[in-house]
Amino acid sequence: MSATHATAKILRTELKVGLEIHIELATRSKMFTRAPNPAHPDFYDCAPNSLVDPVVMALPGSLPVMNLIAVEMSMQVGMALGCEIASFSKWDRKNYFYPDLPKAYQISQYDLPLCINGSVEIPVSAGGSRSIGIIRAHLEEDTGKLSHELPGGVAYAGSLVDLNRAGTPLLEVVTAPDFDCADDVVTFGQELRNICRFLGVTGGIMQRGHMRFEPNVNVLLTLEDGSVVKTPIVEIKNLNSFKAVKGAIEFETKRQVEEWRATGRVMGKGMKITRGWDDLKGQTFVQREKEDAHDYRYFPDPDLVPVVVDDAWRARVRATLPELPMARRARYREQFRLSEVDARVLTDDADFCAFYESCVAATTAKGCFKAITDAGYATGKMLLNAGSKRANERNCMVQELGIDANQVADVLALREDGTVGPQAADLLFGFLCDTKDNAATVAEQQGLVQVRDESALEAWCDQAIAANPQPAADVRAGKVAAIGRLVGAVMKLSAGKAEAQSVNDMLRKRLS
């Protein structure tokens, strides 16, 4: 085959990607000690080496003690990914020297991970959905960080070690090589992030490194003689944005084909290569040539006892699982009759979704809709229209606009009982983003309450007809569609306070 690599015609190129994802869990304390965890919101951006203790520093005589919360969070993720939770898992030491690894070993789970054999269904770009296999999810501790800059960005000639991150609980999820395009990897990554955010196990802030992706990529080439060659597997380290994930996989897909053309190198034992990603150049680069360069000398950590999980514990953790995004989407479609797209947007962010749920609850409690279906639908639409519009303007999330669930429910109630019209409801939503005042009061203050007073309506209608002679003539001539322009003009004149149906009726009467 190697004789032909330079010239062989490639009939088909098939990408194969498996994914390793490191998730920093947002426990208050670290994986094996009481020191605060920088992945918890209370301890973001702390001064270097301020989140340390004898265990983090690996001082002589210190011992690790397992963080039970981290284990339970990992069980939650495992369950959400459809994994079995192992009855017996244990802790192993992965030995290597590096200044960001204080003990010179990382405590991890080698051959007996906590979660095994799961799968996640994702919508794929080719259409439909596909099940992505989860081989395992195991718990370990993060390393510290090396830098060459002093705080404030001042360059420093040597290497500086910050051990704040050392010991942060890290859940490593490993998928089967079930992806065949970069977009699906990104979809999966977003879904996983979303699941973890719904579970509340991580901040999930990519820029903070709460989730780091390591795709294993190679390409299967079908040649004209029917043979299939596989390029060597490349592991791309530490991608912390979805843009990088997509870019790196797409770059590798091309590069590997070119490399095969040039060298004829194919997949084999010890051929796995580690590459990094240069975000600026949009290229991957070699980090380590051979996978067996390291011998980590794994062995069971004698300082820790194995994790033994019985059915009672499993059941206890399972009972704490919230409704996950996938299930919520289905419910929003079925129960609230929202579209697939609307349901997806409402479940894309855990905090937004929680806000939506609280708005639905408040709206339902007001009793202005006959059925919960209508309450769910109307609330969803209001947040997706009035809410999203303003969130875009203000560059924030809907739940951060300032309007609370009760105010949202009040706007809907006022609209339903006809106190305000649809346009005025939208304006009222906007005003309520900046005040804690009662919705009815604000509607009154801002003059948004619908006017049903005949004489006022007549005056606005006459004004509109006078100002728009052509549409008026059209309506008179039987072109009913032209009435829209006139209704619009009345709404403008009334600043949205006129009730649309009454205006319509009155215009027709006058132009008949």
Add this chain to the structure above:
Amino acid sequence: MNTQAHTCTGLHEIAAQVRAGASTASSRVEACLARISDRGTALHAFNEVHADEARAAATRIDASIKRGENPGALAGVILAIKDNIATTQGHTTCSSRFLENYRSPFDASVIQRLQSQGAILIGKTNLDEFAMGSSTENSAFGATRNPWDQTRVPGGSSGGSAAAVSAGFCDAALGSDTGGSIRQPASLCGCVGFKPTYGRISRYGLVAFGSSLDQIGPFAKDVRGCAELFEAMAGRDTLDSTTVDLPVPDCCTQLDEPLRGLRIGVPREYRTDANAPSVARALDEAIAAYKSMGATIVDVELPLTDVGISTYYVIAPAEASSNLARFDGIRYGHRATLEAGEGLEDLYAKSRSQGFGPEVQRRIMLGTYVLSSGYYDAYYNRALQVRRRIREEFDHAFTKCDVLLGPTSPIPAFEIGGKKDPWAMYLCDVYTVNTNIAGIPGISLNTSYAQEGNSTLPIGMQLQGPAFSEALLLRAARMLERTMPPSYPA
């Protein structure tokens, strides 16, 4: 050697006298310091004597008693601490160049427990570097000498603590025992040394050597002293996941009551040609003593006794190679000066080569080798299998007897520099390593003496019991102690 008979009254009695005003903590500290200044330099039992800190602690205790308070069951009891147990008082060096200037910012859990009961720390004792050795000659700061004959070793690795107790520098001491490091020096120095069941006493603050084997334990002049210190230290500690959540047994109340119907197992494998004639005789005497007290002597077999050393020298170095990897010169301890052009790898290699002595380096290499890919199954995994078999063998033996009796060491104290071959040194632990491999408790007490030339050298007997049988084991040891009361260099 002038000796003085010891009255076995334990440590609580000392504290009772201090609390009653019959003695003071301060006068007791002064007496110890005087003895240390008299012969401490020659023996080199201590890496560091904490005269000022001990005096200050004694003053606090005496003042508290004057105020009518109770400073605890160990009020005014003076302890020496093996220098691989972390103390905020003084340095914690592990007798290694690497940690020569290291001060621990925290106290080991056992130190907190003992100090909270009024114990006073008089200093840190010498050891084989990182507890790796059987003679205390592997200390980076020079060998400790045996109080019975200064040309001989005190045993090891807790040689400093054993020598300090036997020389009367303190009332009792702490050691650590990974393969015999408390019991063997106790035997060679003629005091009592006790290694409790693995998991009974917190290892938090004990600088790790072989984590699955390491156990802190007491040295005292009598069995009662060991029992009292054991009770003070034992019990679940949330900082050490391997401590067991079992109630601490009452070992002291019935300590002096002889056990009826006691079955003493004497393994055949403990009676070999390797035993010095004086040691073989001492074993016969101990058997006779138990018989005279009505105990039944049971012949038992422990055929895996002789593979213990090989098993131990796979497991302990494997764990040590990982445990000692943290000594990289980055955060604390010795950091080598680099030449131009040298980098991170050089920093590691030079700092560790300069900071660790030859025995430590030997064991790190051994441990790295047995864990490396391709050798793991042949060595480490096989050693774990043998470990299970050794446990089962003990379990089986304990169906036939209550405790096992044998020599602690096949020979009495040997001359300093007398064992140049590492393997010959390793064989000193032939009767003690399996105790750690099985995780069971063992105690050594002086029962006899060897006459070698002009020297009188103590010989210790070891008793081993099933896991968590400390109360029974200590009582059985106390029975033997009463028939053969100890004496110490005057």
